Amino acid sequence: xxxxxxxxxxxxxxxxxxxxxxNIYKGEFVFITGPSGAGKTTTMKMVIAMEKPTHGQINVFxxxxxAIQPKQIPFLRRKIGFVFQDFKLLINRTVFQNVALxxxxxxxxxxxxxxxxxxxxxxxxxxxxxxxxxxxxxGGEQQRVAIARALVQNPSVLIADEPTGxxxxxxxxxxxxxxxxxxxxxxxxxxxxxxxxxxxxxxxxVIDITKN
Amino acid sequence: MISxxxxxxxxxxxxxFLNIKSNIAGNIFALSIMSFSFFIMLxxxxxxxxxxxxxxSFEKNxxxxxxxxxxxxxxxxxxxxxxxxxxxIIASNIINKIKKFKGVKKVKYYSNKxxxxxxxxxxxxxxxxxxxxxxxxxxxxxxxxxxxxxxSKIYLSNxxxxxxxxRHIKFVYYSKLMEDRINQFIFFTKIIGFIVLMFLFISSVFxxxxxxxxxxxxxxxxxxxLKLIGATNNYIKIPMYIESGIGSVFAFILSLILLxxxxxxxxYYRFNNFLAFFKINIIFLSxxxxxxxxxxxxxxGILGTYFSSRKFx
Ligand SMILES: Nc1ncnc2c1ncn2[C@@H]1O[C@H](COP(=O)(O)OP(=O)(O)OP(=O)(O)O)[C@@H](O)[C@H]1O
Ligand SMILES: [Mg+2]
Numbered sequence: 151x152x153x154x155x156x157x158x159x160x161x162x163x164x165x166x167x168x169x170x171x172x173n174i175y176k177g178e179f180v181f182i183t184g185p186s187g188a189g190k191t192t193t194m195k196m197v198i199a200m201e202k203p204t205h206g207q208i209n210v211f212x213x214x215x216x217a218i219q220p221k222q223i224p225f226l227r228r229k230i231g232f233v234f235q236d237f238k239l240l241i242n243r244t245v246f247q248n249v250a251l252x253x254x255x256x257x258x259x260x261x262x263x264x265x266x267x268x269x270x271x272x273x274x275x276x277x278x279x280x281x282x283x284x285x286x287x288x289g290g291e292q293q294r295v296a297i298a299r300a301l302v303q304n305p306s307v308l309i310a311d312e313p314t315g316x317x318x319x320x321x322x323x324x325x326x327x328x329x330x331x332x333x334x335x336x337x338x339x340x341x342x343x344x345x346x347x348x349x350x351x352x353x354x355x356v357i358d359i360t361k362n
Numbered sequence: 363m364i365s366x367x368x369x370x371x372x373x374x375x376x377x378x379f380l381n382i383k384s385n386i387a388g389n390i391f392a393l394s395i396m397s398f399s400f401f402i403m404l405x406x407x408x409x410x411x412x413x414x415x416x417x418x419s420f421e422k423n424x425x426x427x428x429x430x431x432x433x434x435x436x437x438x439x440x441x442x443x444x445x446x447x448x449x450x451i452i453a454s455n456i457i458n459k460i461k462k463f464k465g466v467k468k469v470k471y472y473s474n475k476x477x478x479x480x481x482x483x484x485x486x487x488x489x490x491x492x493x494x495x496x497x498x499x500x501x502x503x504x505x506x507x508x509x510x511x512x513x514s515k516i517y518l519s520n521x522x523x524x525x526x527x528x529r530h531i532k533f534v535y536y537s538k539l540m541e542d543r544i545n546q547f548i549f550f551t552k553i554i555g556f557i558v559l560m561f562l563f564i565s566s567v568f569x570x571x572x573x574x575x576x577x578x579x580x581x582x583x584x585x586x587x588l589k590l591i592g593a594t595n596n597y598i599k600i601p602m603y604i605e606s607g608i609g610s611v612f613a614f615i616l617s618l619i620l621l622x623x624x625x626x627x628x629x630y631y632r633f634n635n636f637l638a639f640f641k642i643n644i645i646f647l648s649x650x651x652x653x654x655x656x657x658x659x660x661x662x663g664i665l666g667t668y669f670s671s672r673k674f675x
Contacts, residue, residue, distance in 0.1 A: 200590065219595075228592035238587045239625040254373055299591070334660040 151175045151307065151338060152197060157206035159192055166192060170206070172357050176306075179330070179339045179354040188360050192237055194309050197340075198230055199223045228256055229247075231300030231337075233310040237292050239284040245295050246271070246280040252303040269299045271280040274328055290321040297328065307338040314348050326351055366487070370597075375573050377601035378608065381577055389609065392573040397620070398563040399569075406555045407651050413551065415645055417544045424510055426536040428525060429457070438451025449502060449633065452530050459528075460506060463521060468507040474500045501532075557645045563662055566613075570606045577602065577635035578670060602668050605664040610663030614656055622646070 152174040161196040173179050182190055195201040196208055199215050208215050210226065218226065231252075239248050246267055255261045271277040274294040284292055293313060300308055310329065314322035326348065333339045341353040343349065349356055382389055430453065453471050453513055460469050474482060478497040483490055508518075525534045578585065585598055629644050648656075 162660050202566070224589070224594045226592075226593045227590065232590065234590075238590065240587060242584075251588065252591050255588065255591065255597050257370045257373070259365060259369050260372075303592075315673075 151178075151211065152340070153209040154193075155207045155238055156309075157196070157203045157208060159189065159196070159201070160204045165204075167359065168205075170359055174338065174340060177333070177336055177338055179333045179352065180187075180341070180353060181349050181354060181356045182342045182359060183344060183356055184342060184359045185344055187331060188344075190236075190344070190359060191311055193359055194232070194311055194340070194342055197246065197309060198227050200233055206337050219221075220311065223351070224255075224271065226250070228303060229307070231303065231305035231307070231325045232307040233293075233296045233300045233313055234313055235315065237296040237312040239295055239299075241284050245287070248284065248295055249302050251299045252299055256303065257298075266302055267298075273301075273331075274298045275324075278318060288316075289346075290317050293317065293321075293325060294328070297325070301332060301337070305337065308332065309340045309342075311342045313341060314343065314345060322348060323351055369468050371445045374597075374601045374604055377379040378604040381581075381601065382608065385580070387578065388573065388576055392445060392569050393609060393613050393616070395569045396566050396610060396662075400655065401617035401620055403559055403562050403655050403658065404617055404647065405558045406558060407655060408621065408625070408647055409547075409645060410551060410555060411651060413544065413548055415643070417548070419643070426506040426508070426510045426521065426525075428504040428506070428534050429532040430456075430504065431530050431532045432502070447472075453502065453504065454502060455658040456528065456530065456652075460504070460525075463508050465511075465517070466506055467509050470505045470507075472500055472503040472505065474498050477501055477503050487546060495640070559658075564612070566662040567666045567669070569664045570610060572666075573609065574602050574615050574667045575670040576605055577605070599667075599671050600649075600669055603664060607660065608666040610659045611656075614659040618652065620644055 154173075155171050157167060157170040163325055166187075172192065178330060180283050182193060184190055192201055196203055197210055197215075199218055203216055206216075211229065213226075215226065244252075247303070249267045249270060253266060258266075268277065268278075274297060276291060276294055276298065279287060279291065281307075284295060287295065293315070297308075297310065297313065300310075308329070311327070312326055317325070322345075329339050329341065330352075341348075341352070430449070450473075453473075457469050457471060460466060475497045478492070478495075478500040481500065482492050485492070522534050522536060525531055588598060623648055
């Protein structure tokens with residue numbers, strides 16, 4: 151489903167990824183790991199064409215995305231849920247409106263948006279805060295809003311960049327449970343983390359980008 | 363598919379209105395500048411249309427008017443009597459000469475008194491003012507009516523020159539002469555009007571450009587996030603086009619209302635009496651003229667958005 155073959159990535163001739171190759175299959179739950187600054191975020195960004203590889207080929211849904219047309223990028227991104235390390239929530243929109251964004255940009259009707267957003271907010275246990283603004287929420291709650299926004303379009307792949315970044319163990323395990331439950335329903339999960347305890351908690355395949 | 367389009371449209375309008383609401387002060391500022399420039403555009407159009415309309419009235423008119431010189435003014439009864447007779451003789455001499463010209467249909471003489479009566483009859487609104495003036499102060503006029511197939515410009519200017527050189531004639535006035543002068547005048551108003559219109563057009567493009575640019579700069583972060591979760595360029599741009607469209611339509615309506623109000627107040631309640639004296643008929647813009655300026659207004663809004671959103675995506 152997602153296939154990196156001999157991918158190199160440099161910023162100003164400074165290579166951060168060298169000869170990275172891996173495969174992620176449909177329905178998998180995968181950790182991408184490596185120390186801070188190793189290039190995890192960069193690797194994930196290349197999947198949704200936020201960054202281009204310097205060399206090598208990346209196939210997503212059997213399509214070479216290093217040759218993707220700019221016009222096709224939005225449609226690729228709609229198929230992949232992405233939870234950003236810094237959440238990227240819109241601070242002037244409520245929790246509900248933030249989660250609804252993904253559906254709005256796909257042209258889904260208002261009633262279906264209400265139904266799906268309500269459903270996903272209940273699944274991440276945030277329904278009671280639906281009318282609050284992101285900045286009034288705790289870090290763990292913001293994280294779950296970001297996850298809900300990525301999942302509401304029912305993507306076949308969810309990429310989460312440090313989804314338990316600086317959360318305590320309790321909150322982290324709640325989030326892992328949520329991700330696992332969606333994985334069980336068929337969503338491919340790709341989690342970037344440098345957190346060893348999280349990897350132990352998840353008990354899944356680990357791709358270490360420094361050892362490829 | 364259609365329902366999806368409707369959902370999108372619904373969304374675009376929602377976003378556009380949110381954008382407008384989020385920057386009321388800036389939008390009102392942009393709106394007022396734009397309506398000011400549209401107002402001047404409309405005003406130019408109105409002036410041009412009226413000059414043109416005035417000129418058209420000459421084309422239907424094949425007359426020539428001769429103003430005779432007033433003879434020395436003495437106040438005694440006898441002098442007055444002599445004067446009247448003297449005037450008649452002069453007038454009939456001139457009329458006889460005119461009647462020999464080719465193409466003359468009818469010649470009519472108005473003495474001071476007759477032209478006084480003529481004025482009172484045709485400008486009833488200023489009757490009270492006219493009543494205070496002595497008939498002797500009114501001009502003596504000879505009015506020539508031509509056959510319509512004799513009114514070529516060269517022919518008329520020929521007659522004009524001959525009449526002008528005659529004794530006792532103060533000046534000669536005819537429609538085609540005025541038409542030429544107005545044509546010249548229109549030529550200049552056209553050029554100046556065009557320059558002013560271009561200037562106003564560019565300035566309103568610039569106003570809508572900066573209004574939209576401001577939104578883009580303020581929402582840059584939001585726009586980036588939207589693009590990351592799969593928003594197309596259209597999804598981001600269309601609401602901006604809608605917004606500037608709404609803005610320019612609003613500004614246009616405002617300027618039109620303003621012009622209409624000023625037109626009515628100023629022209630009808632203050633100047634109509636005065637203008638009736640010259641038999642000038644002031645008209646308002648036709649719906650076609652309004653449409654042209656409307657189109658220009660809308661175009662300036664759309665172009666402004668185009669230029670401001672081009673760099674970003
Ligand atoms: N746009 C950029 N321009 C230049 N250098 C960049 C850019 N983005 C990332 N880098 C560099 O690339 C390296 C990898 O960054 P990246 O964010 O992928 O690391 P990471 O593994 O996600 O780290 P963390 O665990 O802290 O999130 C860093 O050294 C960073 O400074
Ligand atoms: Mg990172």
